[in-house]
Every structure is written in structure tokens, then in C-alpha cells.
Amino acid sequence: SMTLEHGAHRIGKRIDSKMSRWRNYGFGQFIHWGLYAIPGGHWNGEYYGGAAEWIRSWKGMPNEDYDNLYTEFDPVDFDPKAWAEQAKDMGARYMIITTKHHDGFCLWPSEFTDYDVTNAPYGQDIIGPLVEAYDAEGIDVYLYFSVMDWNHPGYRSKLETAEDREAYEGFKEFTRNQLLELLERYPSTKGLWFDGTWDAAWKEQAEFADNLAMEMREMIPGLIIGSRFRPDDYGNRHFDSNGDLMGDYEQGWERKLPDTYEDTKGNDWDCVMTVPENQWGYHSDWRGHVKTSYELIEMLVKSVSLDGNFVMNFGPNGQGEIRKEERQLAKEIGEWMHKNQKAIYDCGYIDWEKQDWGYYTRNRESGEVYMIVFNKPINGALRIKTPAKINLDKIFDLNGPQKTYRPEEIHRNEYFIHLDEALLETPKVIVIQYSEATNQTKGYDKAKT
Numbered sequence: 175s176m177t178l179e180h181g182a183h184r185i186g187k188r189i190d191s192k193m194s195r196w197r198n199y200g201f202g203q204f205i206h207w208g209l210y211a212i213p214g215g216h217w218n219g220e221y222y223g224g225a226a227e228w229i230r231s232w233k234g235m236p237n238e239d240y241d242n243l244y245t246e247f248d249p250v251d252f253d254p255k256a257w258a259e260q261a262k263d264m265g266a267r268y269m270i271i272t273t274k275h276h277d278g279f280c281l282w283p284s285e286f287t288d289y290d291v292t293n294a295p296y297g298q299d300i301i302g303p304l305v306e307a308y309d310a311e312g313i314d315v316y317l318y319f320s321v322m323d324w325n326h327p328g329y330r331s332k333l334e335t336a337e338d339r340e341a342y343e344g345f346k347e348f349t350r351n352q353l354l355e356l357l358e359r360y361p362s363t364k365g366l367w368f369d370g371t372w373d374a375a376w377k378e379q380a381e382f383a384d385n386l387a388m389e390m391r392e393m394i395p396g397l398i399i400g401s402r403f404r405p406d407d408y409g410n411r412h413f414d415s416n417g418d419l420m421g422d423y424e425q426g427w428e429r430k431l432p433d434t435y436e437d438t439k440g441n442d443w444d445c446v447m448t449v450p451e452n453q454w455g456y457h458s459d460w461r462g463h464v465k466t467s468y469e470l471i472e473m474l475v476k477s478v479s480l481d482g483n484f485v486m487n488f489g490p491n492g493q494g495e496i497r498k499e500e501r502q503l504a505k506e507i508g509e510w511m512h513k514n515q516k517a518i519y520d521c522g523y524i525d526w527e528k529q530d531w532g533y534y535t536r537n538r539e540s541g542e543v544y545m546i547v548f549n550k551p552i553n554g555a556l557r558i559k560t561p562a563k564i565n566l567d568k569i570f571d572l573n574g575p576q577k578t579y580r581p582e583e584i585h586r587n588e589y590f591i592h593l594d595e596a597l598l599e600t601p602k603v604i605v606i607q608y609s610e611a612t613n614q615t616k617g618y619d620k621a622k623t
């Protein structure tokens with residue numbers, strides 16, 4: 175492997191308690207909120223088909239029109255307590271909030287720019303009340319921060335001239351100042367979710383980013399930072415030039431999921447997911463496929479079954495309201511989570527062969543295994559194949575009248591359990607308590623006393 179000054183500084187997973195807490199979340203909420211919620215995907219009566227939070231990049235909306243939206247930002251219906259209660263009812267255990275998206279508008283009063291909430295009609299800090307409300311509900315808060323900042327005069331996507339480089343030094347100092355300011359103002363935050371770090375200019379900043387990450391981790395010990403922040407000595411991101419993960423978990427699964435455990439390379443990871451195909455910020459006219467609660471529950475279950483966290487996105491509107499489609503999804507997912515959270519929280523991967531009926535998860539503390547059934551076979555027989563020397567001690571429904579199942583052995587380490595209900599109304603969880611058969615032979619004598 176190559177010697178890197180600014181590559182991965184740790185091989186393998188963090189095992190400290192703060193990272194274990196992150197690993198066991200299972201389910202999180204993303205909130206994309208900012209000036210883009212005001213136009214909501216339209217301008218001058220024109221429909222914008224791209225991602226609503228990118229409308230500034232659309233030729234249908236002049237940059238100065240976008241940049242002046244802050245003069246209209248006055249979300250009178252913003253109710254952080256209501257948002258936090260809804261997230262609690264949904265079963266989210268952490269939340270990621272956009273403090274500053276690519277447009278550079280800051281939802282907190284920043285000392286280092288005038289382009290923030292204090293200079294909008296609303297005039298008050300948004301991030302503080304959100305952190306407070308979510309902390310009060312016991313939901314951990316993470317801060318999304320876009321390094322790319324279309325508002326800052328020193329921002330560059332690439333460094334071509336001496337002027338570029340000089341301007342970018344100022345931009346780097348600004349970026350550091352804002353990040354330290356955020357950690358100073360909101361010390362209960364558990365981590366940062368970085369975005370906007372793909373630019374060539376940023377990929378040259380291995381040393382700066384490494385030092386800044388160390389500085390932030392000194393400010394808040396145990397701070398959790400994903401793989402999307404630092405470039406290594408050769409500008410490689412997410413994985414350094416030796417293929418080692420550049421952060422505490424992999425942030426590569428945006429609007430997509432790994433298919434197998436091998437795809438995860440055995441790392442920690444999160445999947446961040448939009449409800450429509452590709453809208454993070456509020457778009458008033460969702461077109462194309464809008465995911466149902468069952469689709470989102472299956473993505474959540476699949477993520478946990480492969481040792482990841484699933485983070486579902488919400489895009490509040492310009493008045494600070496959560497749209498009705500998202501409220502309905504939160505309600506439906508919450509109903510399922512209320513009954514089945516044991517199969518999600520503190521659970522992860524188990525190396526039993528995946529079957530067509532659905533997914534296995536395993537509680538990392540108790541070792542209890544959960545079958546989460548999405549697809550009932552025609553014959554009602556759920557196949558279970560285990561590694562050798564596994565005893566299936568007890569199998570029963572997580573919910574309802576505690577029905578138990580007697581596994582029918584059909585081959586060595588292969589069984590059927592037979593569902594009797596006609597139709598599955600919702601994804602069904604069945605509990606398996608198992609033990610590893612020790613390799614003692616039969617007739618083992620009790621110890622002589």
C-alpha cells in the first residue's frame with residue numbers, strides 16, 4: 175500500500191460508544207430546508223424538472239432572482255416541536271438538518287456572512303430551536319453542511335489562476351470558521367454530514383481538510399464524520415488511494431442501496447433517500463413515482479439487514495410546513511415501527527443465506543434474529559437455511575397471539591416454517607431464537623462434583 179499523509183487514519187470500524195450508538199440507530203430523518211422551498215420548483219410560472227434545491231442552476235431562474243429570495247424568507251408556520259414529535263412518532267432515532275446547502279444561505283446566525291436568517295424577514299435562528307426540539311425528543315441531531323457555496327466570492331470549483339488560489343484561501347478560512355462556529359453554537363450535535371466536496375479545488379485540500387477534521391474532533395470528542403468530507407493526498411474521496419474508508423462510515427449510498435453485504439465492503443454506511451425519485455428540497459409539483467410507505471419500509475429493512483442506517487428525506491415548504499404526503503408517510507411508517515421496532519433498533523446483518531420472502535436482521539446485543547417477510551410464497555412455506563451447527567430453539571410471531579412455528583427440516587441446516595394466514599397485510603416479523611451447537615458429542619457427562 176502507499177504511504178499517505180492524509181489518507182484513512184483508522185482501518186476498520188470505530189468501536190467507541192458514540193459510534194456504536196450511531197451503528198444501532200437503524201432509522202433517521204433528513205430535512206432539506208432553505209430558500210429553494212420558496213419557489214418550490216417553479217419560477218415565472220415555469221415548471222423546473224430538476225431537483226428543487228438546485229433551481230438556482232436552472233436557466234429558467236436568474237441567479238439574482240434566486241439570491242434575493244432571502245428577502246422573502248419568513249416561515250411563519252415553522253414549528254420545530256411539531257417536527258420533532260412527528261419524527262419521534264415515525265420512529266426516527268436521528269435527524270440530519272441542512273444548515274447550509276449549496277446556495278450558501280445559512281439557517282443559523284453566522285458571524286462570517288450576511289447571507290443568513292438574521293437578514294431575512296424571519297430574522298431568527300432556525301437551527302438552534304430544531305436542535306433543542308429534537309434533543310428534547312431524544313432524537314440525535316447531525317448537521318448537514320455543503321462545502322460548495324455558490325454565494326461566497328472566494329468559492330471556486332477549480333483552481334486555475336493565482337487569483338483563484340488566493341481567493342480560495344479566503345474561502346477555506348471562511349469554511350473553517352463556519353464549521354467551528356456551528357460546533358460552538360450547537361455542541362449537542364453528534365456529527366456532520368458533508369456534501370458538495372466533489373470539486374477539483376477541494377480535492378487538492380487533503381492537508382487542510384485533515385487538519386480541520388482533527389480540529390473538529392478535538393472540539394467535540396467522538397464527533398461522527400462520514401466519508402464525503404476529506405480528499406486524500408491524491409484527491410481520492412470516500413476511499414483513499416489504498417482503498418481504505420476516509421471517515422467513520424460510508425456516505426456513497428445516496429438514492430440507492432447496496433444489494434449484497436459484499437457491496438458494503440463490511441463498512442458502516444447510511445443510505446439517504448428521497449420520497450420522489452429526485453427531490454430533496456420542497457417541490458410543489460411532485461411528478462413521476464412517489465414511494466409508498468411499504469417501499470420505504472422495505473428500504474429501511476434492507477438497509478438494517480446489511481448493517482446500514484436508512485435516512486428518509488423531508489422537504490418542508492416555504493412557510494415551514496411538512497407537506498401532507500410526507501405527514502401521511504410518517505404516520506404509516508410510524509404505525510409499522512411502533513409494532514416492529516425490535517427488528518430495526520440495535521439490529522444488523524447476519525450471514526444466513528438471504529431468501530426470497532424478505533430479510534433477516536439480528537439484534538447485536540441479544541443475538542435474537544428477525545425474519546421480516548414481504549413476499550409470502552404461494553405455498554406459504556418460508557425457507558430458512560442456516561450455517562452448520564445452528565440450533566433453531568424457538569420461532570414465533572413478534573406481534574399478535576404469539577403463534578409459534580415448528581420448523582420442518584427438509585435438508586441439513588434447511589427448514590420450512592409454514593405461514594397459515596391467507597394474506598400478509600403488512601410486512602410480518604417472525605422471531606427466531608437460536609443457539610450455536612457446541613461440538614460436544616452426545617452423552618456429555620455432567621461435571622463430577
Ligand SMILES: Cc1ccc([C@@H]2N[C@@H](C)[C@@H](O)[C@H]2O)cc1
Pocket residue numbers: 206225227228369370428446454
Ligand atoms: C449531482 C448532485 C449533487 C448534489 C446533490 C445533493 N446531495 C443530496 C444529499 C442533496 O443535498 C442534493 O442536493 C445531489 C446530486
